Amino acid sequence: MTETTRIPVRGTDGYDVLVGRGLTSAIADALGSGVRKLLVIHQPSLGARADALREALSGRVEVLLAEVPDGESAKRVEVAAFCWGILGQADFTRSDAVLGFGGGAVTDLAGFVAATWLRGVALIQVPTTVLGMVDAAVGGKTGINTAEGKNLVGSFYAPRAVVADLDHLDTLPRNEILAGFAEVAKAGFIAVPEILDILEADPAQATDPTTPQFRRVIELAIGLKADVVSEDFTEAGRREILNYGHTLGHAIEHAERYQWRHGAAVAVGMVYAAELARLAGRLSDAAVDRHRSVLGSLGLPMEYPAGRWQSLLATMRRDKKARGALLRFIVLDDIGKPTVLQGPEDQLLFAAYQEIAS
Incomplete structure (x- = not known):
């Protein structure tokens, strides 16, 4: 042992x-x-x-x-x-x-x-x-x-x-491991850049359960969640940052009748959130590109069909993270600097969707 x-x-x-x-x-x-x-x-x-x-x-x-x-x-x-x-x-x-x-x-x-x-x-x-x-x-x-x-x-x-x-x-299918790594990468984007460094250095080693790199990123991701939950158990404040990529991600899961893996949907959701932050003037082109590079190296999807926007928007308005009529998105001001974007205009939301539409 x-x-x-x-x-x-x-x-x-x-x-x-x-x-x-x-x-x-x-x-x-x-x-x-x-x-x-x-x-x-x-x-x-x-x-x-x-x-x-x-x-x-x-x-x-x-x-x-x-x-x-x-x-x-x-x-x-x-x-x-x-x-x-x-x-x-x-x-x-x-x-x-x-x-x-x-x-x-x-x-x-x-x-x-x-x-x-x-x-x-x-x-x-x-x-x-x-x-x-x-x-x-x-x-x-x-x-x-x-x-x-x-x-x-x-x-x-x-x-x-x-x-x-x-x-x-050890016996988990490769696609299940990679789908789970969307949440590992999320921890890197919102708070622990070391995770991104390890993933970028050698994605194959980092996602192999037998390697020290794998265990390191797993423990880093768990450690972040433990720290956040310790501070905010009932999601009254900081814990909201863990929802990065989840507002659109949950809507995609619902639209796909839960046939998409959670990590795949969240990967699309994170790229969407990054594009939303970029269009809102918060996030640099380089940080958006880093999202696409890291998630792409994990073989995760980053696009969703163009004609599905209205149904996704309706589902997001029912999301438990919404406040009344206001949609709330966790976005980044930079890697490791999450914040809340509350009540963005529909035009901005749609423009960001066009950046991920296939």
């Missing part, structure tokens, strides 16, 4: 994000001695690993498994109700726990289930994707989708621990 990095998320309900390899024992430690029953919520492709986890924990707790659909299909109220049904039939009490085992959609769902069962039971997050490790599982945002948009129903609910075991990434 490699050395474990412990990244603290501070605050009233503080917890640690553990990064390393061979961390099953850390899950048992995080559960503590009071938990009698544990529901492991997992996606279909992780069935064998969920069984192995149940075996490993069997001496400590009674483990039940709940298999849920892949991707955003898991984040529906019907799936949450399925999980609540298991908890009720197994007589889960407030001293029991839920564990999210999978990608970002699964950890979002598991967090929502834990937050709502008996008004809150213990939660452990074990993300198995890059996206889950650097973003979805860290920070206590939980949620499900509705027909009207993504993550419109949810809560802020802190886990007891996040266990980021890099062993789970």
Whole structure:
């Protein structure tokens, strides 16, 4: 087992994000001695690993498994109700726990289930994707989708621990790793330029789970999110910067019926936000070009069809980051200098879209 990095998320309900390899024992430690029953919520492709986890924990707790659909299909109220049904039939009490085992959609769902069962039971997050490790599982945002948009129903609910075991990434498909790196690059653009330096120096090394460069950028991205969440758990202030690229990105996901990977949509959203900032006179041409260079080196999309603007705009107006009739975008004044652009004119929004339209 490699050395474990412990990244603290501070605050009233503080917890640690553990990064390393061979961390099953850390899950048992995080559960503590009071938990009698544990529901492991997992996606279909992780069935064998969920069984192995149940075996490993069997001496400590009674483990039940709940298999849920892949991707955003898991984040529906019907799936949450399925999980609540298991908890009720197994007589889960407030001293029991839920564990999210999978990608970002699964950890979002598991967090929502834990937050709502008996008004809150213990939660452990074990993300198995890059996206889950650097973003979805860290920070206590939980949620499900509705027909009207993504993550419109949810809560802020802190886990007891996040266990980021890099062993789970060794068999992850290459396109899943690269899609997750949109969130890693986002951390670089908004606050940690070292991430961009490492990606630019050797994208192949930086995105290979076996290399020191990979672990370094993963830990840097987690560290940024931990710091931001420690300061602003309920997104009343600084935490908004983590939404860079997400306003348009979420609208694209909704338009594509969640068939696009989250990272792909956010990559387009970041280029759009960069072009918006440039047209608003905030961001230099060089900084916009750096967005395109870094995201292009990761094989991520940077365009979206020209004729889709009006439907995307309507979806963005329902985004949870909007304030009344005012759209709000996180933009950059420079690399590492995020700010809020509130209520930009429709003409400016459309002009920026023309810069990414295919």
